[in-house]
Amino acid sequence: MSDEAATVLGIDIGGTKMAAAIVSADGEILAKDRILTPAGDADQVFAALGELIARVQGDVAGGDHPAAVGIGSAGPLDQEHGLVSPVNIIGWRNFPLVDRVRALVGDVPVTLGVDGHCFALGEYWTGAGRTVDTLLGIVVSTGVGAGLVVDGKPMLGQSGNAAHLGHVVVDLDGEPCACGSYGCVETYASGPRMVARAKRRGWRPDEDVDAAVLAADAAAGDEIALAIFDDGAQALAAGIVATAVTVDLTTVVIGGGVAKAGPVLFDPVQRWVKRLAQLPFVTDLTVEPAQLDNAGLIGAARLGWDALRTDNSFTAVGTRSG
Template sequence: MSDVAVTEQDTVLGIDIGGTKMAAALVSADGRTLTGDRILTPAGDADQVFAALGELIERVRGDARPLAVGIGSAGPLDQVHGLVSPVNIPGWRNFPLVDRVRALVGDVPVTLGVDGHCFALGEFWTGAGREADTLLGIVVSTGVGGGLVVDGKPVIGQSGNAAHIGHVVVDLDGEACACGSFGCVEAYASGPRMVTRAKRRGWRTGEDVDAAVLAADAAAGDELALATFDDGAQALAAGIVATAVTVDLTTVVIGGGVSKAGSVLFDPVQAWVKRLAQLPFVTDLTVEPAQLDNAGLLGAAHQAWSAVG
C-alpha cells in the first residue's frame, strides 16, 4: 500500500467481482493502486452478496471521493442497463449492480465491464501486454473468462460480452457446462471442473481438495493430475487458436488462480497451441503468464478513467 495521499482529484475506484473473490482499490491515473482490499465472494441472496461488497467499498474509499467507478464483473452482463448475472454467483440474476453502486458512492460515472475484458485491459495497460497492440487475455479460475484488446482498444461487443472464450465450444460431444451448453472450454479448464474430472479418474477421492492441490500433485508427477491438466490445456489451446485465427492476434496472456500452476499448465498449453495453430499468420502465437495480481481491477479502473475523460 502506498503512502501517497488520496484525494478526490486524483483517483477512481476500481472493483473486481468474481465467483471466488471481490476486490476494490483506489487507483491513480497512471495505474498505481493507492489503497485496496479484497474479500471472499460470499454465498447468499442478492442483498447479502451486495452487502459484503458495499462494506468492502466503504472500507477502501474511506473519506476519499473518487472521480468515477469502474466495475469488472463475472458475466454475462447487460452493459446497457447495468445488470449482472454471473454464472458463478447464483444470488445475482439481472442484478442492478451499477445503480446499487452509484447509490452507494454518489453521482459519479460508473462503468461496467466483463471481468475478462478488464483483465485483458489491465495487462495491456501496465502488465504483460503493454508492448502489444492486439492481445487475448484469459482468466482461468472458478470459471474461464476472456477479453480482447485490438489495435489498442478493448473489444466490448454489442451486449458487452465479447470474447467470452470460456464458452467457446471445443468438443461437440463434450461435457455439460454451467452455462447450459456443452463442450465449452470452461467445462474442461476451470479449476473446479478439473478437480471433478480428476476425482472421477480416481484422484484423491473422498478428500476436500482444490485445483492448487491438483497442480501440486501434477508438479510432483502424479499421472492422473497431469492428464487432467493436459485435458484443460487442450481445451484452452483450442479456444486460443480459434480466437487467433478469427481476429489475427499473436499475443495471449493467461492469469487467474489456476495459472499459478505454472509450467504444469503453460507447458501443455503451449504444446497444444503449437500443434493446433497451423495457418501461417498464427504460427508465432505466444502464450505467457500474467504479470499483475490485480489486472482485472486495474482494467476496471482504466475504464473508469476513460469515463472521466
C-alpha cells in the same frame, strides 16, 4: 481536476470475493481491500460492497471522491442497462449495480464490464501486455473467463459479453457444460472440472482435494494428473487458436488460480498452440503468464479512466500511447 490529482475507483466482483481499489492515472493502486462475497439477498450483498467501498475511500488521504468508477463483474451482464446476474451470486438477478454504485459514490461516470475483460485490460495497461496493442487475456480458475483488447480498446460486444472463450465448443461429443452446451473449453480446463475428471480416472478418489493438489501431483510426475492437465491445455489451446485466427492477434496472457500451476499448465498449452496454430499470421502466437496480482482491479479502473477520456489520449504505462 488534473489527471495527477484525480483518482478512479476500481471494483472487482466475483462469487467468492469482492475487491475495491483507488487507482491513479498511471495505474498505481493507492489503496485496496477485499472481502468474501457474502450470502444473502440483493441488499445484503450490496451493503457489504458499500462498506468495502467506504473503507477503501477512507484509506486515501483526504477521502476524496473518485472522478469515475469502473466495475468488473462476473457475468452475465446487461451493459446497456447496468444490470448484473452473476451465476455465483444468487441474490443478484438483473441487479441494477451501476445505478446503485452511482447513488453511493456520487454523480460520476460508472462503467461496467465483464471481469474477464477487466483482467485483459489490466494486463494490457500495466502488465504482460503493455508492449502490444492487441491481446487475449484468459482467467483459468473455477471457470474459464476471457477478454480481448483490440487496437488498445476492450472488445466488449453489443451486449458486453464478448470473448466468452470458456464456452467455445472444442469437442462436439464432449461433456455437458453448465452453460447448457457440450464440450466447452471450461469443461476441460477449469479447476473443478479437471479435479472431477481426475477422480473419475482414479486419482485421489476419496480425498477432499482441489486443483492446486492436482497441479502439485502433476509436477511430481503423477500420470493421471499430467494427462488431465494435458487435456485441459489442449482445450485451452483450441480456444486460443480459434480466437487468434478470428481476431488476428499474437499475444495471449493467462492468469487465475489454475495458472499458478506454472509449467505444468503452460508447457502443454504452448505445445498444443504450436501444433494447432498453422496459418502464417498466427504461427508466432505467444502464451505467457499474467504479471499482475490485481489485473481485474486495475482493468476495472481503466474502464473508469477511459470513460473520462473518450479520445483515449493518455499515455499507458511505459511503452506506448493508448
